[in-house]
Each structure stands twice: as C-alpha cells, then as structure tokens.
Amino acid sequence: MKLLEYEAKEVFRRYGIPLGLSAVAARPEEARDASMMIGRPVVVKAQVGVGGRGKAGGIKPADTPSEAEEAARQIFTMRIKDLPVRKVLVEERLIIQHEIYLGVIVDRAAKCYTVLASSEGGMNIEDIASKSPEKIVRYPVDPLKGMRSYHANTVAKRLGYTGKKLQQLSDIVQRLYRVTYEMDAELTEINPLVQSADGFIAADARLNVDNNALYRHKELEAKYLESFEGELTPREMEARTMDLTYVELNGDIGIIGNGAGLTMATLDTVMLYGGHARNFLDLGGGATPDRIGKAVEFVLKDGRVKALFVNVLGGITRCDDTAKGIIEARKKLGDNKPIVVRMMGTNEEGGKRLLHSAGIETNDTMEEAAQKAVNLAKEA
Numbered sequence: 541m542k543l544l545e546y547e548a549k550e551v552f553r554r555y556g557i558p559l560g561l562s563a564v565a566a567r568p569e570e571a572r573d574a575s576m577m578i579g580r581p582v583v584v585k586a587q588v589g590v591g592g593r594g595k596a597g598g599i600k601p602a603d604t605p606s607e608a609e610e611a612a613r614q615i616f617t618m619r620i621k622d623l624p625v626r627k628v629l630v631e632e633r634l635i636i637q638h639e640i641y642l643g644v645i646v647d648r649a650a651k652c653y654t655v656l657a658s659s660e661g662g663m664n665i666e667d668i669a670s671k672s673p674e675k676i677v678r679y680p681v682d683p684l685k686g687m688r689s690y691h692a693n694t695v696a697k698r699l700g701y702t703g704k705k706l707q708q709l710s711d712i713v714q715r716l717y718r719v720t721y722e723m724d725a726e727l728t729e730i731n732p733l734v735q736s737a738d739g740f741i742a743a744d745a746r747l748n749v750d751n752n753a754l755y756r757h758k759e760l761e762a763k764y765l766e767s768f769e770g771e772l773t774p775r776e777m778e779a780r781t782m783d784l785t786y787v788e789l790n791g792d793i794g795i796i797g798n799g800a801g802l803t804m805a806t807l808d809t810v811m812l813y814g815g816h817a818r819n820f821l822d823l824g825g826g827a828t829p830d831r832i833g834k835a836v837e838f839v840l841k842d843g844r845v846k847a848l849f850v851n852v853l854g855g856i857t858r859c860d861d862t863a864k865g866i867i868e869a870r871k872k873l874g875d876n877k878p879i880v881v882r883m884m885g886t887n888e889e890g891g892k893r894l895l896h897s898a899g900i901e902t903n904d905t906m907e908e909a910a911q912k913a914v915n916l917a918k919e920a
C-alpha cells in the first residue's frame with residue numbers, strides 16, 4: 541500500500557522527522573485557508589501516488605492565499621500520469637540550500653533493510669544511480685542489531701557531513717529506519733531532504749507498507765479497502781465480502797481455479813481456443829466443499845455466464861471436496877448451465893467418481909476442457 545505524501549508525512553511527524561508547516565486541502569478555498577494559516581509563501585502540491593509531480597506541473601509556488609487558491613484550482617483540473625488529483629498539500633515554502641536523497645529499501649539479496657543516501661537529492665534514485673553511482677551510499681542494517689547511532693553517523697559522515705549537521709542528519713536516518721521497521725514498510729523515502737537555514741527538513745515523503753502486514757496497522761487497512769470503492773464492480777464487491785479473489789471480465793465463460801497461476805493459465809487457454817472468460821476466480825489453497833460450492837453458485841448465478849469451467853489441481857485443495865462443492869451448488873440451482881471440470885491430484889479418483897455419478901463429465905487435460913467450454917458457450 542502506497543501512502544500519499546501527506547499521509548506519509550503524518551506518520552513521519554509522529555516519529556519526529558522534521559517537517560515544514562502544512563495542511564491538506566480538498567477544495568481550492570481550503571487551500572486558501574491553509575495558506576492563511578501558514579502565514580508565509582507556500583508551495584501547493586498535488587497528492588497523487590506517483591513521483592515526478594514537480595516536472596508534471598503538480599507543484600506550484602504561491603505567495604498569497606489567493607495565489608494558493610488559484611494554484612490549487614489549476615492542480616485539481618490536472619491528471620498526473622493519468623491519475624486524478626483529489627487533494628493538495630499546502631506547505632510552507634522552503635529556502636533550499638541543498639537537496640539530499642535518503643531512503644530505506646528492502647535489500648532482498650542481503651535479506652535486510654538497506655539505507656540509501658546521496659548528496660545528489662531531488663532527482664529519483666534511478667537517475668542518481670545512472671548519473672553518479674559513486675555518490676550513492678549504501679548501508680545494510682543488521683536486523684538483529686537494528687540501527688544504532690554509530691551506524692547512522694557513518695551514513696552521515698559518508699555523505700560528507702561533520703559536527704552538528706552530522707548529528708542532525710544521523711538523527712533523521714535513525715528515525716526513518718524506525719518508521720520503516722515499525723510500519724512494516726517495503727520502502728521509505730525522503731527525496732528531497734532539504735538543507736535549509738533552519739536545518740534539515742523532509743520536503744517529500746514516501747511510505748509503502750507491505751500489504752501482508754496491514755493486519756498489524758488497522759487504520760491503514762481500513763483506508764486501503766476504502767480506496768477500492770468505486771473501482772470495484774458490484775459483483776467484485778460482493779465477491780470481496782465472500783473473501784473470494786474475483787475479477788470481472790467481459791466474456792461468457794465462468795472460470796474457477798485454485799492458485800493465481802493456474803487460474804491465469806486457464807484464462808489463457810480458453811482464449812487460445814477462441815473463447816472469452818467472464819471472470820477470474822481463484823479459490824486459493826485448502827478450499828472446503830462449502831467455500832467451493834459458494835464460489836460455483838456465485839459464478840453460475842451470473843447472467844452473462846453461459847458455461848462454467850472449473851480447473852483444480854488437487855494439493856491442499858482436494859478433488860473430492862471440489863466435486864462435493866460443485867454438486868452442492870448444482871443441487872441448489874438446478875442443471876441450468878453446462879459445467880466443464882478438469883481435476884487432478886489429491887483424491888482425484890474419489891472426486892471424479894462423485895461427479896460422474898451426478899452426471900457431470902470430467903476431462904483429463906486443461907486443453908481438452910478449455911475447448912469443450914468454448915464450444916458449449918458458443919452453442920448456448
């Protein structure tokens with residue numbers, strides 16, 4: 541989950557990372573009020589989840605409240621890298637002496653967080669890496685020791701700082717590491733970390749939280765789910781309440797698989813034989829007969845589905861459980877639509893026997909089953 545700049549800054553503020561005065565606005569008049577509250581020249585910044593807003597015109601200076609209102613009005617009409625702007629951050633304008641890059645990333649090879657820092661801030665890290673790779677300081681952090689002050693001091697020293705500035709910078713490095721660790725972040729970034737007459741100030745903020753850890757950050761989890769509203773179709777919303785991984789598509793063949801890879805392969809195979817999938821539905825691992833039955837029922841009830849193709853590789857999900865689920869759904873709905881099943885693996889024989897005695901055929905290969913589903917949908 542990628543937080544917007546202002547959301548990331550709220551977190552950074554809690555951790556004592558120095559920030560300028562700022563306020564969020566959802567309407568131009570609110571930007572005016574914010575600028576009035578700040579009481580000095582500001583920048584108005586588009587809040588979108590992508591970098592490079594500056595170059596795209598999403599960051600505008602304003603000297604007075606009316607200018608801030610006007611700047612916000614313009615920014616709200618923009619799309620930045622195809623994203624609409626719903627909020628702006630009005631922030632006190634900094635007098636920039638120098639810009640530093642500071643980030644903490646997951647270093648998969650080293651299996652730890654690594655601090656990245658560069659005295660060439662302002663541009664993105666990929667550009668710094670290609671233009672002046674020697675100016676990037678990489679500092680892996682031992683996850684057992686954590687970030688100690690002497691580690692952070694080393695980072696600041698390697699950027700060329702000494703004395704009081706070294707201490708200030710080192711303090712920010714430690715705080716950013718703490719945010720990263722405690723928020724279960726995949727990435728944190730301050731770019732630029734601005735050196736001004738008043739010391740260092742984080743002018744921009746990035747915080748990407750690992751989705752698998754969202755259950756430990758309930759308020760973020762709620763926000764994350766909210767962010768899908770309006771993007772999901774009614775059927776997708778319904779599937780979500782049933783805890784099914786479901787994507788609605790435009791065709792007429794309902795697809796149910798277990799595992800995202802197998803389900804995608806099933807979609808591809810149907811397409812290869814000239815068919816069009818109506819949906820992607822991944823049962824996940826270890827689905828019970830009840831869960832499978834609900835999924836089958838959910839897809840069969842879809843008015844646009846003409847045939848259903850269930851493709852299950854029995855592992856933790858058992859073939860006989862799959863058969864029971866299908867039969868249960870069929871009992872409820874009646875024999876209203878053709879069902880094509882390909883199953884193999886755990887309890888395959890038992891599953892096939894159950895289906896055959898319920899009058900449902902099975903196929904040995906995915907290709908064979910896909911062709912059958914395509915033909916049945918065409919005939920329907």
Ligand code: GDP
Binds near residue numbers: 583636639663
């Ligand atoms: P990004 O382009 O989306 O990464 O947005 P940033 O927040 O990093 O801003 C891009 C650039 O705009 C910075 O590198 C600064 O040069 C400039 N900028 C951002 N905030 C301020 C500010 O408060 N004062 C001044 N003078 N420049 C700013």
Ligand code: MN
Binds near residue numbers: 591592744
């Ligand atoms: Mn930036």
